[in-house]
Every structure is written in structure tokens, then in C-alpha cells.
Amino acid sequence: MTDREDERGPAKRAEEFLQVFKKGAEFTQEILKDNERLRYQILELEERLKLREDMGGTGDSVSDKLLERIQVLEKEKKEILERILHVEAENVDFANRYVEVESENNMLANLYIASYQLHSTLDFREVLQVITEIIINLIGAEEFAIMLLDEKTNKLQAMAGEGLELKELPTIGLGEGVIGQMAKTGENYFIDDMENYVRDYAHPIVCIPLKIKEHVIGVIVIYKLLTQKSRFAEVDYELFTLLAGHAATAIFSSKLYSESERKLSTIQGFIELLTK
Structure with missing residues (x-):
């Protein structure tokens, strides 16, 4: 370039x-x-x-x-x-x-x-905010959450979302229920009957794993669509797949950058102590 x-x-x-x-x-x-x-x-x-x-x-x-x-x-x-x-x-x-x-x-x-x-920033919170805006504007979701996997505990926890109180969402283990199972298998999930759906935090209408190749780092769970959007179009399914890949890469990169920044700050602190 x-x-x-x-x-x-x-x-x-x-x-x-x-x-x-x-x-x-x-x-x-x-x-x-x-x-x-x-x-x-x-x-x-x-x-x-x-x-x-x-x-x-x-x-x-x-x-x-x-x-x-x-x-x-x-x-x-x-x-x-x-x-x-x-x-x-x-x-x-x-x-x-x-x-x-x-x-x-x-x-x-x-x-x-x-x-x-998504790829214009390495700030973790900014990346989550951009993903949130994309889900609202491109997908047409009203209530949803971005849940990330803690590889130490193998549990999914809500890190960002819209229309929901994140603290109300349960922490879900890998393989538990619909969300945990989709995170384990890496497969997309869409509910069959959207008209009669009643919000259930453990059973969303959509669950999209955030994958880097076959490695799942989290999921996007959707519980309600905007009023003007009653169903998903064919192009939406393609958008979900493309979004999941881009979002996963951006999140993973921003987390690595944040960790490296913390390590660098710690090393610089030690160096300053030694030089003093």
C-alpha cells in the first residue's frame, strides 16, 4: 500500500x-x-x-x-x-x-x-462498541449480547450488548444448553418459531459463534429483532457468517494488544525501579 x-x-x-x-x-x-x-x-x-x-x-x-x-x-x-x-x-x-x-x-x-x-482500532471496548452497532444496523437486532469465552474456566460471560441488563445474563459453561453447545461445536443456531418466542436467556432466537478458523472465542446471542424486521432474509445468514469471522478476529487482536500493553507497562515499571 x-x-x-x-x-x-x-x-x-x-x-x-x-x-x-x-x-x-x-x-x-x-x-x-x-x-x-x-x-x-x-x-x-x-x-x-x-x-x-x-x-x-x-x-x-x-x-x-x-x-x-x-x-x-x-x-x-x-x-x-x-x-x-x-x-x-x-x-x-x-x-x-x-x-x-x-x-x-x-x-x-x-x-x-x-x-x-472493526479493524481500525485495537481498543477492546471500541471493538465491542463497533460490533454492537453493526448488529443493530445491519442485522436489525434490538435485544442481544456478545458473550466471550474465558479459556481458564471454560465459561461464557456477557461483555457487551443492547436492550438487556448484562448482569441478568447467566454465565454459561462450554457445552451447557443451546448457547454452550453452539460454542462447543462452532455451529450457527436459529430458532424455528420466531412468532411465538418468549425471551429465555438460556434459549435465544439466534446464537452465532465467533470463530477464528475452528477456534471459538465467544458467541453473539440475539433475543429480539427490531419491530420492522419480522424474519431473516437469505442475505442475513451470509452476513452472520461474515460478521462472526471479522468480529472474532477484531476481538482477538484487541485482547492480544491489551495484554501486550499491560506486559510492556509492567516491564517498564520494573526497569524504572531497577534504574532508580
Whole structure:
């Protein structure tokens, strides 16, 4: 990375990244409009061609010609209407696919920015705060907690969260209940029936292990979603997986940094005592 790129900073790169997605969305909209316009032009040209061919034919009388022409036009009208309906259905399908792609692009862009925020600090508390904001804004959770594993006791304890009193959350041993089991196996957990769910600290609606490769350092447990979010979309499951990896790495790095800072401070203290 050059000095010039360092000066731009994460915010500038994130802005440039969003601009790329915006240009892609505008280009896709132009393609959809051109596609629809060309389809109607083809139908119009085909109709004109058929009309010219039919006008060159002969008949026994003017009335017979007119009647025959009316029948042909009625048939062609029916065919054209069917083809127009088919084109409209295709346009609706293209529009729906465009909305889905745009939604996924926005999510990925937000995650891209969030990952920069996660790795822009080595302060442990700041990392937990960034993860909290990501869970609220990207996932749409209202009540949740970030529980970290104490490797000395093999117990999970809530270190940060939203909408809950952390002291009310129990300390959970590795392998105990749903949360402890997910921390032990490293698998994601999602409840089947969200509509009839009643908050149970030992049984969340979502439990996502924070993993570095296969090593679990904690879990994210969610107990309630925001009012406007009644269920998870397909992209949410991908976000959970990506978030878990980024969050775990950021937490692990910040903890190592904090420990090294404490050790350095202790060593410096000893050196000062010896030199005095």
C-alpha cells in the first residue's frame, strides 16, 4: 500500500467502493430501460411487416377482403397482446432481480465499511462498541449480547450488548444448553418459531459463534429483532457468517494488544525501579 493510499484512509476507500456500487446500479437501470424499449420496437416492426405483406394479397370482393383482413388483424392483435404480457412479465422479473441485487450490494457495501471500522482500532471496548452497532444496523437486532469465552474456566460471560441488563445474563459453561453447545461445536443456531418466542436467556432466537478458523472465542446471542424486521432474509445468514469471522478476529487482536500493553507497562515499571 502506498503513502498516498494510506492518506486517503478507510473512509475514502469506503466512499469509492460505494460509488462503484452506485454506478453499477445506474448502469443496470439503463440496461433494463433499453431492453424494454427494444422489445416494443421489435413488436412494432413485425406488425408493420405483416401489414405490408397482407396488403399485397387478392380477394373475390371488397367485403371479403375487409372481412379476411379483420380476422387476420384480430388474430395478430391477440398474438401481440400475449407477447406484450410476456414481455411485461419478463420486465417485472428483471426489476425484481435488480432490487435483490441492489439490496445485496448495499449490504455488502455496509459490511465492507463495518469491517474497516472493526479493524481500525485495537481498543477492546471500541471493538465491542463497533460490533454492537453493526448488529443493530445491519442485522436489525434490538435485544442481544456478545458473550466471550474465558479459556481458564471454560465459561461464557456477557461483555457487551443492547436492550438487556448484562448482569441478568447467566454465565454459561462450554457445552451447557443451546448457547454452550453452539460454542462447543462452532455451529450457527436459529430458532424455528420466531412468532411465538418468549425471551429465555438460556434459549435465544439466534446464537452465532465467533470463530477464528475452528477456534471459538465467544458467541453473539440475539433475543429480539427490531419491530420492522419480522424474519431473516437469505442475505442475513451470509452476513452472520461474515460478521462472526471479522468480529472474532477484531476481538482477538484487541485482547492480544491489551495484554501486550499491560506486559510492556509492567516491564517498564520494573526497569524504572531497577534504574532508580
